[in-house]
Amino acid sequence: MTVAQENFETKSRNGLPHLSAVELASVGLVRKMGPLSRTDLAELLDLSRGSVTAIAGNLVELKVLTEVGHGKSEGGRRPKLLDINAGLGYIAGVDIGATSVDLALADFRGEILERRSESADVRDAPDQVLGRVNSFITDMLERQGATEKDLVGLGIGVPGPVQFPSGLLIEPPLMPAWDSFPIKDYLRRKFPQVNPAVDNDVNIMAMGEARVGGGKGIENFFYIKIGTGIGCGVIVRNEIYRGSDGTAGDVGHICVDYNGPICHCGNAGCLEVLAAGPAIAKRGMEAANKGDSKIMADRMEINNGKLTAKDVGSAAAAGDQAALRIIAESGKMIGGVLAGLVNFSNPRAIFIGGGVSKIGHHLLSTIRQATLRRATALSTRALIIDYSELGDDAGVYGAIWLAIENVFVSA
Amino acid sequence: MTVAQENFETKSRNGLPHLSAVELASVGLVRKMGPLSRTDLAELLDLSRGSVTAIAGNLVELKVLTEVGHGKSEGGRRPKLLDINAGLGYIAGVDIGATSVDLALADFRGEILERRSESADVRDAPDQVLGRVNSFITDMLERQGATEKDLVGLGIGVPGPVQFPSGLLIEPPLMPAWDSFPIKDYLRRKFPQVNPAVDNDVNIMAMGEARVGGGKGIENFFYIKIGTGIGCGVIVRNEIYRGSDGTAGDVGHICVDYNGPICHCGNAGCLEVLAAGPAIAKRGMEAANKGDSKIMADRMEINNGKLTAKDVGSAAAAGDQAALRIIAESGKMIGGVLAGLVNFSNPRAIFIGGGVSKIGHHLLSTIRQATLRRATALSTRALIIDYSELGDDAGVYGAIWLAIENVFVSA
DNA sequence: AGTACTTCCTTCAATAATTCAAATAAGTGA
DNA sequence: TCACTTATTTGAATTATTGAAGGAAGTACT
Numbered sequence: 001m002t003v004a005q006e007n008f009e010t011k012s013r014n015g016l017p018h019l020s021a022v023e024l025a026s027v028g029l030v031r032k033m034g035p036l037s038r039t040d041l042a043e044l045l046d047l048s049r050g051s052v053t054a055i056a057g058n059l060v061e062l063k064v065l066t067e068v069g070h071g072k073s074e075g076g077r078r079p080k081l082l083d084i085n086a087g088l089g090y091i092a093g094v095d096i097g098a099t100s101v102d103l104a105l106a107d108f109r110g111e112i113l114e115r116r117s118e119s120a121d122v123r124d125a126p127d128q129v130l131g132r133v134n135s136f137i138t139d140m141l142e143r144q145g146a147t148e149k150d151l152v153g154l155g156i157g158v159p160g161p162v163q164f165p166s167g168l169l170i171e172p173p174l175m176p177a178w179d180s181f182p183i184k185d186y187l188r189r190k191f192p193q194v195n196p197a198v199d200n201d202v203n204i205m206a207m208g209e210a211r212v213g214g215g216k217g218i219e220n221f222f223y224i225k226i227g228t229g230i231g232c233g234v235i236v237r238n239e240i241y242r243g244s245d246g247t248a249g250d251v252g253h254i255c256v257d258y259n260g261p262i263c264h265c266g267n268a269g270c271l272e273v274l275a276a277g278p279a280i281a282k283r284g285m286e287a288a289n290k291g292d293s294k295i296m297a298d299r300m301e302i303n304n305g306k307l308t309a310k311d312v313g314s315a316a317a318a319g320d321q322a323a324l325r326i327i328a329e330s331g332k333m334i335g336g337v338l339a340g341l342v343n344f345s346n347p348r349a350i351f352i353g354g355g356v357s358k359i360g361h362h363l364l365s366t367i368r369q370a371t372l373r374r375a376t377a378l379s380t381r382a383l384i385i386d387y388s389e390l391g392d393d394a395g396v397y398g399a400i401w402l403a404i405e406n407v408f409v410s411a
Numbered sequence: 412m413t414v415a416q417e418n419f420e421t422k423s424r425n426g427l428p429h430l431s432a433v434e435l436a437s438v439g440l441v442r443k444m445g446p447l448s449r450t451d452l453a454e455l456l457d458l459s460r461g462s463v464t465a466i467a468g469n470l471v472e473l474k475v476l477t478e479v480g481h482g483k484s485e486g487g488r489r490p491k492l493l494d495i496n497a498g499l500g501y502i503a504g505v506d507i508g509a510t511s512v513d514l515a516l517a518d519f520r521g522e523i524l525e526r527r528s529e530s531a532d533v534r535d536a537p538d539q540v541l542g543r544v545n546s547f548i549t550d551m552l553e554r555q556g557a558t559e560k561d562l563v564g565l566g567i568g569v570p571g572p573v574q575f576p577s578g579l580l581i582e583p584p585l586m587p588a589w590d591s592f593p594i595k596d597y598l599r600r601k602f603p604q605v606n607p608a609v610d611n612d613v614n615i616m617a618m619g620e621a622r623v624g625g626g627k628g629i630e631n632f633f634y635i636k637i638g639t640g641i642g643c644g645v646i647v648r649n650e651i652y653r654g655s656d657g658t659a660g661d662v663g664h665i666c667v668d669y670n671g672p673i674c675h676c677g678n679a680g681c682l683e684v685l686a687a688g689p690a691i692a693k694r695g696m697e698a699a700n701k702g703d704s705k706i707m708a709d710r711m712e713i714n715n716g717k718l719t720a721k722d723v724g725s726a727a728a729a730g731d732q733a734a735l736r737i738i739a740e741s742g743k744m745i746g747g748v749l750a751g752l753v754n755f756s757n758p759r760a761i762f763i764g765g766g767v768s769k770i771g772h773h774l775l776s777t778i779r780q781a782t783l784r785r786a787t788a789l790s791t792r793a794l795i796i797d798y799s800e801l802g803d804d805a806g807v808y809g810a811i812w813l814a815i816e817n818v819f820v821s822a
Numbered sequence: 823a824g825t826a827c828t829t830c831c832t833t834c835a836a837t838a839a840t841t842c843a844a845a846t847a848a849g850t851g852a
Numbered sequence: 853t854c855a856c857t858t859a860t861t862t863g864a865a866t867t868a869t870t871g872a873a874g875g876a877a878g879t880a881c882t
Contacts, residue, residue, distance in 0.1 A: 020868095022868085037830075037831090039830060039831080047869075048869065048870050048871070049830080049831070050832075050869075050870065050871075050872095051868075051869050052831095053831065053833085054868085054869085055868095057832095073828090073830090073877085073878050074828085074829065074830095074878095074879090075828050075878080076827080076828035076829025076830065076877075077830040077831075077876060077877040077879095078829085078830080078877070078878060080830080080831080161789055171789065219655065220655050232755065234755075234756075236647055236648075236652065237647075237648075241647065241756075242757070243631060243756055244630065244758060244759040244793065245792065245793065246757070247787065247789045247790045248756055248757040249755065250754045250755065250757070251754060254754055254755070255747065255750070336669075340665040340666065340752075341755055343658075343661045343662060344643065344645075344659065344660065344661065344755070344756075345652075345659055345755075346653075346654025346655050346657070346658045346659040347654065348655040373678075374666055376658065376661055376664050376676065378656060378661075381656065382655065382656065433839090448859075449859075449860065450860080458840075459840065459842075460860070460861090461840075461841065461842075461843095461861080461862080461863090462841070463860095464860065464862085465839080465840085466839095468861095484850070484857090485850095485858065485859095486849075486850055486851085486856085486857050486858060487847095487849055487850070487857040487858020487859065488847060488848040488858050488860070489849060489858085489859075490858085490860090491859080491860080
């Protein structure tokens with residue numbers, strides 16, 4: 001490369017160089033597979049070693065990749081391994097929940113440097129919540145000895161339907177004040193160089209599971225979040241599947257009982273009203289009041305007359321029959337819906353996360369049973385159903401990876 | 412290109428030249444958008460006009476593209492339009508149904524030259540059925556003045572679960588004799604140069620609808636086939652979605668009534684047993700026997716004691732209340748399942764085909780109502796629900812296009 | 823330690839793909 | 853007719869890629 005060209009070296013707004021398609025592919029491969037030698041890259045890219053030497057040389061010069069020691073010799077010269085340059089810039093991942101904000105600051109490889117959970121009310125005005133997000137991120141950057149300019153990527157998940165490219169929420173039931181609020185613009189007020197990626201919270205959890213959790217290497221899977229509601233992130237061909245309007249994965253309002261109770265969505269018998277956390281808690285309280293469960297009744301007394309799904313879970317873990325029955329009912333309904341979706345979509349795996357997934361193993365086993373019983377044999381042959389590997393970190397990991405995969409694409 | 416190289420010009424087995432990635436992209440664009448000028452191509456490919464001149468020149472020399480006259484001037488020189496060279500070779504599309512084989516021979520653009528329907532029993536031995544397929548194709552080629560060597564692509568759909576890359580059927584319920592039968596190899600005995608593409612029948616129908624029917628330009632949609640069974644072809648990001656084992660779209664065995672009748676799959680209350688053609692026919696006969704419908708009872712007498720779904724349809728068209736109710740019931744169940752899948756998958760459209768879809772408009776309208784009622788508002792905002800545009804031709808069109816898109820990929 | 827072999831990486835001339843700028847072709851409209 | 857516009861072609865310059873040759877850095881065997 002001549003000196004004249006170097007002067008015209010194009011840089012995107014975030015200060016990172018523009019990469020060619022081959023360079024992007026190389027970086028992607030290293031991200032996906034970990035440190036690679038030039039020979040590995042040549043084989044994976046189907047290019048000659050000579051070309052890869054040139055490409056890798058350029059990427060090292062641009063400080064996108066660095067040499068990180070040597071690999072094991074396989075009978076000859078040891079390979080020099082190339083990895084993502086962790087120090088190229090910082091990535092922030094934000095997972096906004098109904099009552100809390102989870103954040104993490106990561107290096108350029110996606111390794112988390114600092115992790116935070118703050119309480120927040122999503123019903124507050126968006127600029128209030130996002131203002132706090134901005135200052136949390138600034139704070140984390142400062143603690144790493146960095147400044148706002150060093151942030152190169154920012155991903156954020158919000159609990160509502162997102163129109164992905166624009167990052168606008170469309171009629172979010174939980175957070176009406178956020179409808180069409182320009183989230184990206186607001187975040188850019190503090191970090192003008194970054195191009196934030198905004199997505200639905202369940203989508204980013206699925207993304208996290210796909211890139212660093214149990215979904216690594218799995219092309220098609222679901223991530224089910226069971227909490228106050230029930231949502232689903234869908235990974236198709238290793239990417240988040242958002243559907244035509246960004247609403248894909250809305251499994252909470254699939255009908256399981258046409259004569260069931262009315263959901264806040266206006267319809268009767270949605271999975272969400274019948275099987276999510278509040279339903280489990282409610283049925284627990286009913287059982288306690290009816291005298292079907294001493295454990296739950298005791299717990300209810302301590303808890304000023306209330307029970308949570310978690311309480312029902314601990315009762316079940318202690319062998320309480322009523323609690324076990326309640327959880328099994330919920331699991332059966334969820335499994336029944338999942339069976340239909342498995343028939344339709346034939347995923348390789350289903351990962352279950354969200355607050356309610358922590359109430360114990362009984363829920364998982366009934367979900368698993370119900371799903372396997374009602375789905376076709378062919379589609380369940382190799383189906384994995386398990387809890388999320390990342391637990392509460394799925395969201396922030398996914399946000400980080402959404403940001404990472406958007407870092408080199410210009411606004 | 413030097414003379415020495417021309418001698419080494421690589422050709423694939425089917426006699427077609429190997430194309431580079433850019434060339435493939437160009438051809439794909441012309442296939443998708445119709446005749447294009449070099450300038451159009453340059454813009455679509457994001458290449459300079461000079462490059463496109465070279466690429467187009469090569470493709471014309473290879474006889475993959477041809478100049479087909481001029482476009483309208485927009486104030487300057489008229490563009491020369493490039494189109495696929497129809498005469499480069501023939502494409503055969505085959506749609507094997509339970510009781511019939513539909514075939515078509517097309518030119519290289521996918522334009523059908525001859526169309527045939529033959530009766531056949533899929534329960535026969537596969538070599539017997541496929542032997543007939545081979546000779547039908549040969550016959551059609553001869554009627555075009557061509558020989559077996561002129562076939563460059565062959566696509567075939569079969570009514571059972573297919574493991575796509577290998578083209579093997581896996582435990583097909585309708586056609587046990589075909590289990591793991593090497594369909595591709597058999598077809599190649601007559602057409603050794605082609606690399607046949609084998610897929611599930613519903614998948615190829617969806618493909619047909621995607622490429623030449625109502626699904627043109629729609630990224631994500633379902634094709635529902637209602638006949639003896641109920642199947643679904645899923646198009647995601649403009650491609651057939653097959654899932655992890657090739658069984659995606661198996662909606663017929665989604666449960667709609669846990670206390671319903673037992674399906675041949677072993678489970679109770681599958682959509683298929685309750686809502687497909689045989690269920691409609693059965694309920695029609697019950698109504699006739701109970702004296703609820705004079706029209707159907709009369710029809711039954713003529714038909715030696717039997718009714719078909721179509722008979723119920725004509726009764727409904729004539730205003731018969733019992734028939735209307737039966738069809739509405741079926742439509743409601745299908746719509747109920749579709750609503751769940753719409754929530755989950757957020758497609759832009761649903762196209763309905765298959766034999767039972769011909770029983771009249773009442774079925775469509777109840778399916779539409781039931782789907783829209785139970786799916787979320789956001790996911791149905793822009794949702795199209797309509798009959799297949801291609802009707803009985805969806806299968807052969809899809810087979811042709813599956814073949815076309817495999818023509819330049821080597822075996 | 824020496825030798826043969828292997829693997830990994832670099833270099834560089836040759837080749838292929840692409841761009842850019844200029845020329846040419848073929849129209850429109852006043 | 854002339855000025856202008858759009859489409860295509862051409863060819864020199866640039867960039868990307870290959871392939872062969874060789875150097876670097878290891879292993880394995882003697």
